[in-house]
Amino acid sequence: MGKKNYEITNNIRTLRFFAGEMTQQQLAEKIGASRQTIIAIEAGKYSPSLDLAFRIADAFERSIGEVFEYKIIKE
């Protein structure tokens, strides 16, 4: 298994700010996840499943590409 040559980043913190300073707890309740999971996703410690990623995007009424970004790391 090689080293990961990509990273998945997200704009959840920014989107929460623009959604009237939505709290992590409010977002978690809206998408049916735990606050712990939102914290881990924001910190890049956990990549959500496609299902959860779509639910997060839906909570902000954005497309998935506006919430998550896939970047290839060049060596």
Next chain:
Amino acid sequence: MSYPEKKAIVSTLAGIAVLVAYCIYVNGKVKAGEAASDDLKFWAGSMLLFIVIGIAASIVIQIIFHILLSVSITVREQVQTGKSDNKQIERKIAVEMVEDEMNKLVELKSMRIGYIVAGFGLVAALIYARLGFPLAVMMNIMFISFCAGSLLDGISQLYFYRRGVTHG
């Protein structure tokens, strides 16, 4: 600290307590000359007893933990809002205890670590038996490796919650 982290700490501490209690119990019996290394009936009986104690302790501790958590959420809510809205408190408790895909992934990964440790213990026990050590040694290695696997399960859960977890 989140609810699953607290839960992992509580079950790990319960596991440590049962393992320590088992060691003290059998050590006392061996020192008193009440148990010989070839007395398989005693060892099997002691292990079964502590398995039952472990399961019962785990259930009781989880119930007490849930009650204390619910009480602390209720008190915090009443202090913060100054009123006691039962529906709001029930909603807060439900939100605090929600289990989602990340919890399941952490549980799966840590359970795998626990099974690996228990598996190694089983193989080590069989090797000891093959080498001609008393069967009591083999049984103790198996019992302690299963306990260690269970403890490592809880510790790795804490690790994954702190450091993050990835798919694959």
